[in-house]
Amino acid sequence: MLTLNGIGASPGTVEGTLFCYHRKVYSGPSRPVGSPEQERERFRAAIRQADKQLRQLFQDTVSDADEDCAQVFEIHRMMLEDQDYLQAVEELIGKGNKGVESAVEEAARIFSNTFLSMDSAYMQARSADVIDVSLRLLRILRGEEEKPLTLPYPVILAADDLCPSETVQLDKKKLIAIVTAEGSRNSHTAILAKTMGIPAVVRLGDVITDEMHGKHAAVDGSSGTLWIEPTEEICRLIHEKTMDLDERRQQLMQYKGLPSVSRDGVSVKLFANVGSLEDCEAAVENDAEGIGLFRTEFQYLSASACPGEEELFRLYRNALQTMDGRPVIFRTLDIGADKQAPCLPLPPEENPAMGMRAVRLCLTRTELLRTQPRALYRASAFGRIAIMVPMIASVWEMQEIRKAASSVCRDLGAEGLAYNPNVPLGTMIETPAAALISADLAKEADFFSIGTNDLTQYTLAADRQNGSIHLFYDARHPAVLRLIRMAAESGAKAGIPVGICGDLAADLTMTDFFLASGITSLSVPASMILPLRERVRSLTVGGWEPDLNKTSGRG
Ligand code: PEP
Ligand code: MG
Numbered sequence: 001m002l003t004l005n006g007i008g009a010s011p012g013t014v015e016g017t018l019f020c021y022h023r024k025v026y027s028g029p030s031r032p033v034g035s036p037e038q039e040r041e042r043f044r045a046a047i048r049q050a051d052k053q054l055r056q057l058f059q060d061t062v063s064d065a066d067e068d069c070a071q072v073f074e075i076h077r078m079m080l081e082d083q084d085y086l087q088a089v090e091e092l093i094g095k096g097n098k099g100v101e102s103a104v105e106e107a108a109r110i111f112s113n114t115f116l117s118m119d120s121a122y123m124q125a126r127s128a129d130v131i132d133v134s135l136r137l138l139r140i141l142r143g144e145e146e147k148p149l150t151l152p153y154p155v156i157l158a159a160d161d162l163c164p165s166e167t168v169q170l171d172k173k174k175l176i177a178i179v180t181a182e183g184s185r186n187s188h189t190a191i192l193a194k195t196m197g198i199p200a201v202v203r204l205g206d207v208i209t210d211e212m213h214g215k216h217a218a219v220d221g222s223s224g225t226l227w228i229e230p231t232e233e234i235c236r237l238i239h240e241k242t243m244d245l246d247e248r249r250q251q252l253m254q255y256k257g258l259p260s261v262s263r264d265g266v267s268v269k270l271f272a273n274v275g276s277l278e279d280c281e282a283a284v285e286n287d288a289e290g291i292g293l294f295r296t297e298f299q300y301l302s303a304s305a306c307p308g309e310e311e312l313f314r315l316y317r318n319a320l321q322t323m324d325g326r327p328v329i330f331r332t333l334d335i336g337a338d339k340q341a342p343c344l345p346l347p348p349e350e351n352p353a354m355g356m357r358a359v360r361l362c363l364t365r366t367e368l369l370r371t372q373p374r375a376l377y378r379a380s381a382f383g384r385i386a387i388m389v390p391m392i393a394s395v396w397e398m399q400e401i402r403k404a405a406s407s408v409c410r411d412l413g414a415e416g417l418a419y420n421p422n423v424p425l426g427t428m429i430e431t432p433a434a435a436l437i438s439a440d441l442a443k444e445a446d447f448f449s450i451g452t453n454d455l456t457q458y459t460l461a462a463d464r465q466n467g468s469i470h471l472f473y474d475a476r477h478p479a480v481l482r483l484i485r486m487a488a489e490s491g492a493k494a495g496i497p498v499g500i501c502g503d504l505a506a507d508l509t510m511t512d513f514f515l516a517s518g519i520t521s522l523s524v525p526a527s528m529i530l531p532l533r534e535r536v537r538s539l540t541v542g543g544w545e546p547d548l549n550k551t552s553g554r555g
Helices: 036-063 067-079 085-092 100-116 121-125 127-141 164-170 188-196 233-254 277-285 310-325 359-364 369-381 395-414 431-435 450-461 478-495 511-516 526-537
Strands: 002-005 005-008 015-022 155-159 177-179 198-203 217-218 225-229 269-274 291-297 327-331 385-389 425-429 447-450 498-500 519-526
Touching: 002 100, 005 188, 005 359, 015 177, 015 233, 036 067, 036 085, 036 100, 036 127, 067 127, 067 164, 085 100, 100 127, 121 233, 127 164, 127 177, 198 217, 217 233, 217 447, 233 526, 269 277, 269 526, 277 310, 277 478, 277 526, 291 310, 291 519, 369 385, 369 395, 385 395, 385 447, 395 425, 425 431, 431 450, 431 478, 447 478, 450 478, 478 498, 511 526, 519 526
Parallel strands: 015 155, 155 177, 177 198, 269 291, 269 519, 291 327, 327 385, 385 425, 425 447, 447 498, 498 519
Antiparallel strands: 002 225, 005 198, 015 217, 217 225
């Protein structure tokens, strides 16, 4: 038996056959290099051909009713229009007698390394897209056909890494786990595995060899372990773990359809946090009572051009239709700091977390206060929608947002387009300032949603991205809890709902504190809805008074 350790990227355990896959590696041109102009012309022809292929792949995947997956091809097509990338290849051609293939390879290396060196895990994962689209160009330049990876029967797929286009084209029925040498927790591979609910381990390193192909293997996606030819003992343990997980999942099913109410009648709405249509489907499957946070910036982070009104409108409308009458709270763009979007390049800042992000960006670049709000208000004719604004620190910011919303409604009305004029407009409480002035903000907001991730970062002056200070980043710090309490009290006095959508909402040791504080909704990852409902239903909140000097809930 061989035990290999990587990073657990999607939980679950499974046993099965290992299927090793190596992407073809290209090396240097095998033909005489032409003049720089001839090579550039070949490059432009390859771009045109790739554009055609990607449009076709997009269409085919949309017709398979997989619009979310199809987006990968649209993103790649937009990458082919990226002026920086195009210019880099054209400039590399001719340098040191470089042909087009070598120039594409080098540009892929440069751009993928740039993405990898970024702080944000999300941006790091974009390096896979650059490599993917460059491989497509190389295939075209060499006249090779694109052969989608075909799996013979349900297998554990082992690969160096999977390109986004490869993951999208995989036959999901034949995939029971994914293990990769490279990748990250945030990579397409991890996202695909989590969405499919199968285990995944990434970053195993250069240890998976072709001799392992076809061998029996076991995977634990929580601990990040891969066993090749596991012993009977390991198989037994894996089997037990799988049974336990299945049993737990089964046991949680009994909470589907039940009200989220404590033993003594305190009720709370349990919503899901999402970033895509697929996430909305998972929310429905897990019996979420609505969406408490739709992170709308995700559609911008992966695009090289800002999505247009029509595209956004279709996405928002589809989300509302998927939620089938349940409410959906869309958060306006939260770009900046750790979430940089190539389509909205921001000048470098000394302190980006305290700089041009979220509502500040929208109030500065006023075109952002038109496209997305227009799409949201148009979608409001198709379901129960609410809009909330991130990073509010002052009352005037909310007032400006209200003015922009009214102006959008006026325009839509004048154009004869349907919209709901009474969409609730909420404030995120994620700066200490917002919590401290929550009584004033409650006059401008129809609801509050507390973002504990940022509220913790700004209250404790502890960067949420910096792993080395995780000891100092404590979302259960008494200062954070007092601010939560303060916002909840202001909301209750003004008669508006107060929810929590930061990660702390899913901390089951805090549920009694939240209920006792008058929090009206908790928004968590879909997989946490049923465990949270189980917790709520087990509690007696009564007149419990939390000790705000302790750093955790009651226990
Ligand atoms: C938060 O800050 O708690 C939050 C929900 O927003 P995000 O994590 O997207 O910044
Ligand atoms: Mg936040």
